[in-house]
Amino acid sequence: MAALIGGQENELVFTRGATEAINLVAQTWGVQNLKAGDRILISTLEHHANIVPWQMLRDRTGVGIDICPLTDVGLIDLDAAERMLTSAHKLVSVAHVSNVLGSVLDAPRAVALAHNVGAKILLDGCQSVARLTVDVKALDADFYVFSAHKLYGPTGIGALWAKADILDAMPPWQGGGAMIDKVTFERTTYAPAPQRFEAGTPAIVEAIGFGAAADFVTAQGLATIHAHECALVAKAREALQAMNSIRLFGPEDSAGILSFALEGVHPHDLGTILDEEGVAIRAGHHCAQPLMAHLGVPATARASFGIYSDESDIAALVRGIERTKRIFG
Structure with missing residues (x-):
């Protein structure tokens, strides 16, 4: 260790x-x-x-x-x-x-x-x-x-x-x-x-x-893991930026993590619907309530990418968000 x-x-x-x-x-x-x-x-x-x-x-x-x-x-x-x-x-x-x-x-x-x-x-x-x-x-x-x-x-x-x-x-x-x-x-x-x-x-x-x-x-090689995750975060950020009513948080070169909010939908509701689509995110204040106050939101949705993630996960995330938008109309 x-x-x-x-x-x-x-x-x-x-x-x-x-x-x-x-x-x-x-x-x-x-x-x-x-x-x-x-x-x-x-x-x-x-x-x-x-x-x-x-x-x-x-x-x-x-x-x-x-x-x-x-x-x-x-x-x-x-x-x-x-x-x-x-x-x-x-x-x-x-x-x-x-x-x-x-x-x-x-x-x-x-x-x-x-x-x-x-x-x-x-x-x-x-x-x-x-x-x-x-x-x-x-x-x-x-x-x-x-x-x-x-x-x-x-x-x-x-x-x-x-x-x-x-x-x-x-x-x-x-x-x-x-x-x-x-x-x-x-x-x-x-x-x-x-x-x-x-x-x-x-x-x-x-x-x-x-x-x-x-x-x-x-x-696996930490440099390889980092490059893989950064590439996926960049693709996910690009995909979510192209969608309406999405607010992204954090720098463009974030390491393996992408936090966002969907306008008019609480992150817990979004997380529940994404779960039905087979997409696991974390929704909430992430044990960082002062940061949430700074961002002006009660909670965020957080997509975390790992060594096992690939572009199909991003596609599933986008589909789940689109379904959520239809449900909340």
Whole structure:
């Protein structure tokens, strides 16, 4: 798993998912290092899992949270981030690829901006690891989180990668078996990282599946996967742009994801009709309610393309939308 993102085994912690990984960072590194007067920078497009843990940390420690805006096409505005960042900022936590818009962060620049003011940076890699070549060492990221089920793997498992010196200095979060060195009634000493953060019986089957998923995408070639998905998104975008009453969201070069809305039809209704046509999309706020508010919609329909998708899926999507338009007249 570490090799998938260019890391080392001693830098990778297995978690129940990326959500738990971010919470782990917040409740260990965050509690240990952040205090009232310090600030965290996140962005408008973040998943709730990259918002709520920091709000909980804010409520506990008094740390401040700033929100980086987006560009007109839905990219994190790094020019704005550069203006916003100060020496008070101790952490930048942003998505590598948006789960709603598919917009790809200029990660090297984001890392450089954070480090220029002495801040650490956490990248949410859930949407990137299955379609982009990630090298955390080349990026010089401090934390990187991702999950198995976005990687064609099982649910209920994910990972936190962190630089070894940062991970070694972090206190344990959950106590129990497997994370200890020695326990007495007077005191407990802890195992070294990463075992210190893996209390209890591990998710053995899920971990094996996680590894198999990583082997699968590596064998297919991440550059090949990315090119395939980008070509399909471009064709889907062109097809939907040619239809009346469709609003598209996000940049034209989005990575594997196309969010849209059909005028006069709630995305849940559209999703139901598409399901009858054999087309699976996701409809809703996608765990990104602040982004929905920014877009001025309650929800969107999201078509996600993968290694198994082809142009027949786009044709089926268009047919399903046309049928929906006829039904809602």
